[in-house]
Amino acid sequence: MIVEIGHYALILSLVLALVQSVVPVVGAARRDPRLMAVAGPTALFQFLFVGLAFAALTWAYVVSDFSVYNVVANSHSQKPLIFKISGVWGNHEGSMLLWVTILALFGALVALFSRNLPPTLRANVLAVQAWVGVAFLTFILLTSNPFERLDKPPFEGQDLNPILQDVGLAIHPPLLYLGYVGCSVAFAFAVAALIEGRIDAAWARWVRPWTLGAWIFLTLGIAMGSYWAYYELGWGGWWFWDPVENASLMPWLVATALLHSAIVMEKREALKVWTVLMAILAFALSLLGTFLVRSGVLTSVHAFATDPARGVFILGILTLFVGGSLALYAARASLLTQGGIFAPISREGALVLNNLFLTAACAAVLIGTLYPLLVEATTGGKISVGEPFFNLTFGPLVLPLLLLLPLGPFLAWKRGDVLAVAQRLWLAFALAIVAVAVAFYLKHGGPVLAPFGAGLAAWIMLGAIAEPMTRAKFGKEPLATSARRLFGLPRSTFGTALAHFGVGMMVLGIVSEGAWKVERILVMKPGETVELGGYGVTFEGTVPRKGPNYQDQVGKFVVSDGGTVVARLESAKRLFTARQMPTSEVALETRGLFSQIYIALGEAQDSGGWSVRMYWKPLVLLIWLGALVMSIGGFVSLSDRRLRVGAPKPARAAAALAAAE
Amino acid sequence: MTRKQRRLTLIGVAGTVLLAAVGLVLFALSGKITLFVTPADIAAKNIGPGQQIRLGGLVKVGSVVKSDGAAVRFEIEDTVKTIKVTYAGVLPDLFREGQGVVTEGKLTADGGFVADTVLAKHDETYMPKEVADSLKAQGHWNPADANKPKPQ
Numbered sequence: 001m002i003v004e005i006g007h008y009a010l011i012l013s014l015v016l017a018l019v020q021s022v023v024p025v026v027g028a029a030r031r032d033p034r035l036m037a038v039a040g041p042t043a044l045f046q047f048l049f050v051g052l053a054f055a056a057l058t059w060a061y062v063v064s065d066f067s068v069y070n071v072v073a074n075s076h077s078q079k080p081l082i083f084k085i086s087g088v089w090g091n092h093e094g095s096m097l098l099w100v101t102i103l104a105l106f107g108a109l110v111a112l113f114s115r116n117l118p119p120t121l122r123a124n125v126l127a128v129q130a131w132v133g134v135a136f137l138t139f140i141l142l143t144s145n146p147f148e149r150l151d152k153p154p155f156e157g158q159d160l161n162p163i164l165q166d167v168g169l170a171i172h173p174p175l176l177y178l179g180y181v182g183c184s185v186a187f188a189f190a191v192a193a194l195i196e197g198r199i200d201a202a203w204a205r206w207v208r209p210w211t212l213g214a215w216i217f218l219t220l221g222i223a224m225g226s227y228w229a230y231y232e233l234g235w236g237g238w239w240f241w242d243p244v245e246n247a248s249l250m251p252w253l254v255a256t257a258l259l260h261s262a263i264v265m266e267k268r269e270a271l272k273v274w275t276v277l278m279a280i281l282a283f284a285l286s287l288l289g290t291f292l293v294r295s296g297v298l299t300s301v302h303a304f305a306t307d308p309a310r311g312v313f314i315l316g317i318l319t320l321f322v323g324g325s326l327a328l329y330a331a332r333a334s335l336l337t338q339g340g341i342f343a344p345i346s347r348e349g350a351l352v353l354n355n356l357f358l359t360a361a362c363a364a365v366l367i368g369t370l371y372p373l374l375v376e377a378t379t380g381g382k383i384s385v386g387e388p389f390f391n392l393t394f395g396p397l398v399l400p401l402l403l404l405l406p407l408g409p410f411l412a413w414k415r416g417d418v419l420a421v422a423q424r425l426w427l428a429f430a431l432a433i434v435a436v437a438v439a440f441y442l443k444h445g446g447p448v449l450a451p452f453g454a455g456l457a458a459w460i461m462l463g464a465i466a467e468p469m470t471r472a473k474f475g476k477e478p479l480a481t482s483a484r485r486l487f488g489l490p491r492s493t494f495g496t497a498l499a500h501f502g503v504g505m506m507v508l509g510i511v512s513e514g515a516w517k518v519e520r521i522l523v524m525k526p527g528e529t530v531e532l533g534g535y536g537v538t539f540e541g542t543v544p545r546k547g548p549n550y551q552d553q554v555g556k557f558v559v560s561d562g563g564t565v566v567a568r569l570e571s572a573k574r575l576f577t578a579r580q581m582p583t584s585e586v587a588l589e590t591r592g593l594f595s596q597i598y599i600a601l602g603e604a605q606d607s608g609g610w611s612v613r614m615y616w617k618p619l620v621l622l623i624w625l626g627a628l629v630m631s632i633g634g635f636v637s638l639s640d641r642r643l644r645v646g647a648p649k650p651a652r653a654a655a656a657l658a659a660a661e
Numbered sequence: 662m663t664r665k666q667r668r669l670t671l672i673g674v675a676g677t678v679l680l681a682a683v684g685l686v687l688f689a690l691s692g693k694i695t696l697f698v699t700p701a702d703i704a705a706k707n708i709g710p711g712q713q714i715r716l717g718g719l720v721k722v723g724s725v726v727k728s729d730g731a732a733v734r735f736e737i738e739d740t741v742k743t744i745k746v747t748y749a750g751v752l753p754d755l756f757r758e759g760q761g762v763v764t765e766g767k768l769t770a771d772g773g774f775v776a777d778t779v780l781a782k783h784d785e786t787y788m789p790k791e792v793a794d795s796l797k798a799q800g801h802w803n804p805a806d807a808n809k810p811k812p813q
Contacts, residue, residue, distance in 0.1 A: 234751075234753075234754070235753075341664055341667045341668050341671070342667065343667060344667065344670040344671065344674070352671065352674075352675075353674065353678075356674070356675055356678045356679075357678065360678050360679065360681075360682040361682075363682060363686075364682060364685065364686055367686050367690075368686075368689075371690065371694075372694075381696070382696070382697035382698075383694045383695060383696055383697060384694065384695050384697060384715055384765075385690075385693075385694050386693075386694075386695065388689070388693040389689045389690070389693040389694060392685060392688070392689040392693055393682070393685045393686050393689045396681070396685055397678075397681070397682055397685070521749065521750050521751055573754075581754075581755070582754045582755070583754055584754055600751065602751035602752070603727075603751075603752065605727050606727055611727075611751045611752075612751070613750070613751040
């Protein structure tokens with residue numbers, strides 16, 4: 001019964017979305033406040049009903065209702081509760097339901113927090129959100145119904161794909177979807193602005209918090225997925241340039257560009273047309289990501305579905321929205337009044353350069369991702385575009401961006417002075433050179449360029465710290481005065497500094513992991529010891545162990561440092577009994593603050609030994625901690641009062657929410 | 662700086678970045694992509710030793726030899742030909758005899774293949790797409806193997 005209620009609620013929300021996508025636009029065109037006012041309540045109720053549908057499916061999973069096909073195919077009564085819940089979005093139908101649930105959530109949030117937008121803009125924004133909602137709700141109801149029943153329910157489910165049974169992957173899709181779908185708000189604002197043919201600095205101020213929110217979740221989601229791949233796949237890598245990874249990286253690159261260009265628009269009323277384009281492209285690439293992952297055109301663990309009808313449907317949605325919005329852009333962009341042209345050496349100029357490199361890098365990733373599909377479609381030949389391609393294209397395009405990154409925040413608006421910037425940054429630069437020397441001294445092996453990479457990371461981090469310090473006039477005024485000034489700085493200054501510092505951390509992690517890691521692949525017999533990055537690793541043999549829905553063959557390892565035991569580790573080969581599918585449970589031991597010992601157990605050899613894959617990964621954790629610091633920087637910026645100008649007071653929002661329910 | 666000069670500077674910088682990007686992509690596409698082939702393709706497409714390729718097919722049943730030095734030997738077959746593969750490393754979790762596999766590496770002068778990567782990202786019911794397609798093309802594919810039960 002509950003399942004049918006969920007299905008019905010989903011249909012109701014489609015009807016609401018249809019109303020929301022037509023009535024407010026008509027109202028905005030006719031300047032009719034009653035028609036425009038329809039947008040708010042429909043957005044709230046649409047979220048209520050989609051949420052109800054999502055809750056119904058979750059309930060079916062939690063109680064293991066095996067009369068629902070989706071539950072049968074992706075769940076198992078023996079599965080731990082958290083993976084029963086995460087199983088809801090561990091499959092095609094459920095993940096699409098999560099997608100529209102988040103879309104409706106954003107629609108409801110926009111409805112709640114946009115009461116002081118111009119009424120026509122608000123109506124149009126919510127209507128555009130509803131268009132996206134209609135498309136995806138129709139898609140779910142017609143091709144991917146998660147509520148489908150079985151006539152003869154089986155006694156047991158087929159279990160969720162074991163490599164998806166992991167806490168990291170339980171939260172990775174919701175985070176990523178919050179990011180993907182969050183881009184739809186900026187898209188809706190962009191299309192609404194194009195419909196009205198009017199755009200101003202206030203528009204950028206409204207769009208920026210939404211974009212920032214989406215960007216934060218996108219950053220966290222990508223980092224989470226990367227860390228999951230690192231410890232779950234047992235390969236020791238953290239980024240594979242897999243099309244599915246690229247699909248999430250591309251919207252991130254454009255959303256980053258959008259964040260920066262919106263600043264220019266907000267402060268200087270320039271780059272309007274470009275910013276609108278970025279807002280459209282960020283969501284277009286999110287849709288492309290959804291298409292690539294969901295249509296099954298790519299081979300990957302993510303491609304749960306290989307039903308051509310779905311692929312064609314999503315391709316249709318993609319074409320409609322990307323083509324439609326770009327056509328609208330082409331027709332209407334000239335109406336948006338142009339801002340002034342500014343001096344090349346200025347904050348604006350630096351941000352333009354940032355946008356150029358980010359979009360060029362994104363284009364390189366796009367080509368690398370789609371080229372194999374193109375070749376296969378035209379010639380039938382099969383090729384793969386992998387790491388060498390991306391290292392050669394993405395690397396050189398991002399390198400100048402990273403080199404110039406510390407300079408940008410120091411440049412003044414309108415007309416910057418390179419000499420003044422140099423005076424303020426010479427200390428950071430000198431210390432970065434010292435970092436290069438130190439890296440050379442500490443690390444004798446590895447590529448010659450690696451110490452320079454470490455220097456680059458130091459340059460970015462020191463530059464990020466230098467900016468608020470300079471603003472607070474440290475060294476020019478008494479310490480107490482500058483400390484007071486530091487606390488008086490707006491939060492967005494700290495947000496920027498933190499985000500840029502996180503970039504530096506990530507660069508350091510990437511350089512160190514790439515250049516100075518130690519890899520050992522060998523067969524070990526119980527009692528044997530090998531050296532790994534200065535530590536001794538002893539294999540003590542394996543023991544069997546039983547889990548709730550799997551069986552482990554646990555390899556026991558002892559890590560010692562100069563004779564003293566520092567850690568006892570377990571690395572397991574895990575066999576999920578329902579699907580007879582093995583996975584690796586990697587042993588990880590963090591040494592120092594950021595370095596890790598990584599041990600993956602292979603398989604038993606005929607000689608009685610086990611094949612083992614071991615890594616010493618210096619500073620590897622900085623890769624993901626850098627991303628975390630970047631998103632914390634985003635949160636700090638988001639909490640800046642200036643970004644919230646005009647947002648309703650929390651009490652009013654809470655009252656509105658209560659009234660809506 | 663006049664307005665015109667500023668605009669020219671902007672266009673110049675944007676053009677330079679764009680050109681650099683286009684140049685890099687074209688150069689990388691010409692040299693940094695790998696071809697996917699099956700054992701039968703190697704003779705047909707005239708692929709010589711030393712070229713980085715992806716070789717895909719089925720792991721021949723009974724061909725896997727695990728020696729003590731962590732190097733694994735196995736054979737990849739399609740309906741036409743079989744190629745001996747050497748791989749020094751730990752095989753992925755889903756590597757099994759009789760199942761599809763994609764390996765990346767180079768041909769040796771004596772007609773063998775040295776793999777530096779073995780990919781097995783597919784799950785139980787799912788073949789690597791390239792392998793499935795090529796097997797279909799050779800009429801050696803039973804879709805029933807890959808299907809999950811459908812709702813009634």
